[in-house]
Amino acid sequence: MAKKIMIPAVAAVVAVVLASGILILADEFTKKDVKRWEDEFMSVVKKGRELWVSPELGTNGVACAQCHPNAANTHPETYPKFQRQLGRVIPLRDMINWCLQNPLEGETLKADDPKMVALESYIAYERRGVAMAPGKH
């Protein structure tokens, strides 16, 4: 049954490849691709940095960078970890949200909020090169 469906599908792909004259393989990419992926990531890191120093992220004008210059002392490599003050194992974003609510007197961000992704990207980028240490206090 499955075979019967597969055959026309494969035939169609082959037809497209032949028509375009390019051999498409899933695991092949060019320097240009790598550059694009880096650029995409860095554009989000840049947004994260903008949010990091922004007095608008919370409600009281306090910015993340005031206590965490260059995102230092955020230790993204140690998450998920047991955050004893909360009594459970949490991902880094739970601490980001804790900071948003407390020192910044603001609102939390959802996990898939582009702002949250940008903050996580910036924090991880500033910590690049440090070995993973999940659970470390």
Add this chain to the structure above:
Amino acid sequence: MRGFRTTRRDFIKTAGALTAVGALPVSMVELAFADSQNNFTFAYISDAHIQQIKGAKFVRNWDRGLIRAVAETNLLQPKPDFVVFGGDLAQLGKKEELDHGLEMLSKLNYKFHCVMGEHDYYYDLGKYWSELFGPHYYSWDHKGVHFVTLNSILTSDEWTFNRWPTDEQRMLEMAGLDNPNGSPFMVGEKQRAWLRKDLEKVKRNTPVVVFSHSPIQKIYKGWNFWTDDAEEVQALLRPFPDATVVYGHVHQIQYNQIRNITFSSVMATAWPWPYPQSYAQAESHLPKLTVQMNRADPFFERDATGWQFINMESGRVAMNYNLYNNTDRTVAFNRKTGHPEDSVYQAADRRIAPQIHY
């Protein structure tokens, strides 16, 4: 923490209760001196970063830090001869922030001296600060010690006068500790010439204590834990066997000895900063002598902040760090070893896990 409210009146009540059970910091215990005439104490409060939100609304967290430091300093026994405020009273150099900060500092029962911080300076280049606190640098003598206050957060004329379209932007660019658009601090030629002249009339055996906002030594340039002409200033202090520099800005415990000069940082009342080594992309030169403060617990908003009580011990600084949510620390000059040492944690085997930063 959010929703946490304590009035000043509540605090004083609490402080009174603490006194009753003898739980006040060690530094408030009366100290006995061999030659009581030459010995005295003073207190040091720094880096309050009073931050206006809008109108009469200020960031509560930073207000609480300064209010607490002032209230506790007023409880000191013996009474300090004076108090020094080590700079960064304001966050963005605004009149409202300096006024509100002064309002809180005015509650001190003692005479106080102020040091200029970059957050006080780069909006109007210290104009309003001067109206409130006087000259940007000056010296005075007290019980045989020569005290000097420097404005160490100056930078190049080009950066100060020609680079930024508005005063607000200049202030914001310098206010970001990790902002690559900032500029290295310096004391500058004019002030060094003044210092040379000021020190000419001081006898060589006089203890000299310099108060500056930035460290007059080079630790990490990226966050301005740095003074560009540090070596030139150090050279001016070289003739004095008992020379000390006390600095703010770094929001953490640091101490060092460079030849004749002992360096001691003070804590912030507002918030702590990471040690530069915690920034994985940078190289720092934290003095090897320094036993680091405990890692801060953000859930206690005053943790890793505090104020200092300083015992002059006949010309050398014994720094008592009053830490709100940690055990207090004492770092005093040891005449035998010739450098400052922590009274408990100095030996490698005495250090505790929370002092390890990464």
